[in-house]
Every structure is written in structure tokens, then in C-alpha cells.
Amino acid sequence: MPAPTHITVAGPAPYDVVVGHGLLGSLVELVGSGERTAVIHPAALRSIAHDIGDGLPDAHIIEVPDGEAQKTVKVAAYCWDMLGRAGFTRTDTVVGIGGGATTDLAGFVAATWLRGVAVVQVPTTLLGMVDAAVGGKTAINTAAGKNLVGAFHPPKAVLADLNLLETLPRTDYVAGLAEVVKVGFTHDPVILDLIEGGDVTSPQSVHTRELIERAIAVKAKVVAADLTERGEREFLNYGHTLGHAIEKVEDFRWAHGEAVSVGLVFAAELSRLAAGLDDTTARRHRDLLETLGLPTSYDGDWQQVHAAMAIDKKSRGSSLRFVVLDGLAQPRMLENPEPSLLTAAFDAVRSE
Numbered sequence: 001m002p003a004p005t006h007i008t009v010a011g012p013a014p015y016d017v018v019v020g021h022g023l024l025g026s027l028v029e030l031v032g033s034g035e036r037t038a039v040i041h042p043a044a045l046r047s048i049a050h051d052i053g054d055g056l057p058d059a060h061i062i063e064v065p066d067g068e069a070q071k072t073v074k075v076a077a078y079c080w081d082m083l084g085r086a087g088f089t090r091t092d093t094v095v096g097i098g099g100g101a102t103t104d105l106a107g108f109v110a111a112t113w114l115r116g117v118a119v120v121q122v123p124t125t126l127l128g129m130v131d132a133a134v135g136g137k138t139a140i141n142t143a144a145g146k147n148l149v150g151a152f153h154p155p156k157a158v159l160a161d162l163n164l165l166e167t168l169p170r171t172d173y174v175a176g177l178a179e180v181v182k183v184g185f186t187h188d189p190v191i192l193d194l195i196e197g198g199d200v201t202s203p204q205s206v207h208t209r210e211l212i213e214r215a216i217a218v219k220a221k222v223v224a225a226d227l228t229e230r231g232e233r234e235f236l237n238y239g240h241t242l243g244h245a246i247e248k249v250e251d252f253r254w255a256h257g258e259a260v261s262v263g264l265v266f267a268a269e270l271s272r273l274a275a276g277l278d279d280t281t282a283r284r285h286r287d288l289l290e291t292l293g294l295p296t297s298y299d300g301d302w303q304q305v306h307a308a309m310a311i312d313k314k315s316r317g318s319s320l321r322f323v324v325l326d327g328l329a330q331p332r333m334l335e336n337p338e339p340s341l342l343t344a345a346f347d348a349v350r351s352e
Contacts, residue, residue, distance in 0.1 A: 002209075007216050009134065010224035013154050017134055017216050019209065023161040027095070028055055030120050030157040036092040038083055040106040042066040042099075045124060048164075049097050052122070056095070060086045068252040070105050071140045073149075079109040093118045093156065099125035099172075100132030100256065104147070107138030111153030118156040125168055126176025126203075127257055129160040130183075130215035135223040135233075141252075145311045146244045152228050160212065165203035174201050175257030177292050178239075180211050182264060183218040185285065186238050186323075186331045190214065192288060201292060235331040238323040239263035242346075245308035249300055261294035262349050270345040271324040274337050281328050297351045302343065 004020030018026070031037055037056040041049035044066050053059035062082045064070040083094075094117060096106025103121045110119035121133040139150025165173065177200065184191030191214050194200070194207045205211075219236065226233040243263030247254055268285040271277035286296045309320060319336040326332060 005209075005213055007213065007220050009154070009220040011154065011227055015155055015157050017158040017160060017220065019129075019160045019162065019213055019216065021162050023159050023163075024052060024122075025055075027052060027120070027122065027159060028057075030159060031056060031093050031095065032118075032156070033057075034092045034118070036060065036086055036088055037095055038062055038079075038086065038088065038092070039095045039097060040064060040079060040102060040109065041097045042070060042102055045098055048124075052095070052097060064102070064105065067099075068101050068141065068247075071101050073140060073142070076105065076109055076112075076140055079105070080113060083109070083113050088113060088117065090114050090117055093120060095120050095122060096133070097122045097124060098128070099123065100128045103128050103133040104137075104139050104150075107136070107153055107155065108140055108150055111138050111151040116153060119153065121155045121158045122164075123158070123160060124164040126165060126173050126212070127179055128176075129165075129212055130176065131179040131219065131236075133158050133160075134216055134219050136227060137229070145248050145308065146252075148311070154227070160216070162203065162209060162212070165208075168203070170202065172255070173203060174293055175255040175261075177201070178257035178261040178264065178289070178294055180215045181285075181288060181292070182238050182260065183215050183236070185264070185268075185281075185325065185328065186235050187218045187222070187329055188214055189328055192284070195288060195292070234333060235323050238325075238331060239267045241309050241312045241320075241322055242266045242305065242349075244312060245305045246298055246300065248308045249304045258295050261289050262296060262298045264289065265296045266345050266349050267322065267324060269348040270322060270334070270337065270341060271326075273341045273344055274334055275324040275326050275332070277325050277327065281325070297349050299351050302346055305346070306342070 007017045036058045038060045039053045040062045094110040096103045123129045123133040136154035139147035243260035246259040268282040272282040322334045324334045
């Protein structure tokens with residue numbers, strides 16, 4: 001078995017993302033010597049959370065709902081209450097075990113308890129490993145939109161145990177590939193070549209580990225240079241403005257990766273219309289995503305979607321801002337594009 005890979009996320013509080021197989025045994029070392037540990041997990045992972053808790057110092061197991069239903073003020077308040085009852089201090093540690101929703105929630109709870117306690121993230125999904133658990137962005141949702149309340153709170157460590165992907169439903173694994181595709185177009189085109197070179201739709205693919213490590217390496221480099229998303233880190237939101245809007249309009253019935261997949265096709269078309277992206281690269285988005293079995297069309301109401309996009313985190317005042325590509329791996333921000341370009345790009349993702 002290959003040795004674990006350590007990918008360092010540099011910055012004021014550097015940490016490692018550890019990638020490999022059979023890594024859960026090293027969690028105790030990563031957590032450190034704090035007196036208490038809170039293990040936040042969704043109901044679906046009750047068994048593994050309790051197994052992990054048995055090996056941690058003074059572990060308190062906090063079960064939350066599955067999926068996006070856990071990313072609410074009510075659930076966060078429940079977690080804070082549990083930390084209070086356990087007497088959590090600034091020397092103690094929160095452990096988030098689950099997909100991207102759980103690592104978002106656990107990170108936010110850790111960021112806000114006593115103005116910040118340590119958090120170790122253990123993502124159990126592809127989406128969590130390559131995106132949500134890495135970078136220190138934490139958040140919960142509100143009625144107004146997705147991830148609008150949050151904090152930048154880098155974790156103490158991230159443990160990406162690839163064995164955890166073996167029991168992940170195929171649809172969830174494939175949905176996570178949308179985030180891998182995203183960074184292939186924005187930063188590392190080798191990722192696209194690997195995906196196009198064979199079937200990568202299961203964790204057993206020969207390219208799985210390389211794809212995950214490449215995606216994490218991209219995020220680590222970007223986050224190290226721009227933790228608080230005031231520059232280059234915004235480029236990692238490619239495809240997410242429409243993607244988040246679809247999630248909100250559909251009341252989170254769409255998986256994040258599926259919504260982002262449609263958002264990538266929209267962003268590619270907007271890039272072609274407004275930034276001169278070549279037709280071949282624009283078309284490559286749709287072809288590659290369809291090969292993976294991800295959706296590339298959406299028949300929602302444009303007015304609802306447009307209203308949801310207006311409160312996207314990248315917006316400034318009344319100006320909508322989108323990440324577009326001038327060319328492959330050449331992202332930039334586009335501010336306040338002509339409304340006709342937006343509707344034309346949205347028409348491109350409607351079902352034929």
C-alpha cells in the first residue's frame with residue numbers, strides 16, 4: 001500500500017491534508033492532547049462515528065441530520081448547546097466526520113465556539129475530500145441562500161481516508177467529480193486528460209488517488225495565497241453562481257455536484273459569449289460531464305434563478321459577478337454582464 005501523501009496548506013496557520021488508505025488510526029495523533037473531543041456526524045454515519053469516538057479522549061458524540069438539513073442555525077445551536085454541556089474549552093477539539101455539509105457545519109461550530117476552537121475534518125465523500133473540507137471556509141444556510149452565514153476557520157488537519165469512499169453510493173461519488181472537473185478547467189488541465197482517458201466513475205479507478213491529490217493540491221495552493229477569498233480563491237467558484245441558485249430554487253433536492261455540473265456548462269457558455277472562450281473548450285465541458293453521467297441541463301424558471309444569483313457571495317451591491325474562462329486554465333472575474341448574455345447562457349442549459 002502506498003504511503004500517505006501529505007499536502008500542506010500554507011498560511012498563518014498551516015496544516016496538512018493527509019491522503020491515503022486506512023488512515024483513521026492516525027486520527028488520535030492529529031487530534032492531539034486536548035481534554036475533550038466532540039465528534040459531529042450525520043445520522044447515516046452513526047456506526048463509524050461511535051467507532052472513532054471510542055478511540056478519542058473524552059469523546060462526545062453529536063449526531064445531526066443528514067445532508068443539507070444539518071446546515072441550519074437550529075442545528076448549529078444544538079451543537080453549541082452540546083459543547084456547553086460537555087464543558088468545552090479552547091484546548092478541546094471538534095472532529096467533523098461526513099460529507100461537505102458536515103464539514104461545513106463542524107467547521108462553523110468550531111469557528112464560533114469561544115471564538116474559535118480546533119477542528120479536524122474527516123471527509124467521507126469525494127466532494128468533501130477535494131473541496132469542502134479543505135481551505136477553512138465554513139458555513140450554514142439560511143432562508144435567503146446557501147452558505148451566507150459562515151467564517152474562515154482553517155482546520156488543524158484534514159484526514160482523507162480513501163477507504164471511506166468504498167461504501168459511498170455511486171451517484172454521490174459521481175456528483176463529487178464535478179468539483180474535480182471544475183479545477184481541471186480552471187487550474188490543472190491534466191485532470192481533464194485523466195478523466196477522458198478512462199472510466200473514473202468509481203473509487204476503484206486507477207486514477208482516483210491522482211485525481212483527488214491533484215484537486216487538493218490546486219486548492220491548497222490557491223488557499224495559501226488567498227485565504228479570505230479576495231482574489232484568486234474566487235476562481236474556485238467557477239460554475240457555482242448558477243449551481244448554488246439551482247440548489248436554493250430546488251430546496252436542496254439537487255445534489256451540490258449535480259447543480260455545479262449544470263453551472264459549469266452555463267459558465268462555459270457565458271465564457272464563450274462574453275470572454276471569447278473557444279468553442280472547443282466550451283463544448284468540452286458538456287461532453288466531459290455527460291460522459292461522467294452528470295446533468296448538463298436544467299429547466300427551472302429564469303426569474304427565480306436570477307433572483308437567487310443576485311445574493312451570491314461574489315455579488316457586489318447590485319452587480320452580478322461570475323467566474324469565466326478566457327481560455328483553458330485562464331479564469332477571471334466578469335462583472336455585471338449584459339442581461340442578454342446571461343439569458344443566452346441559461347438558454348444553453350435548457351433541455352433540448
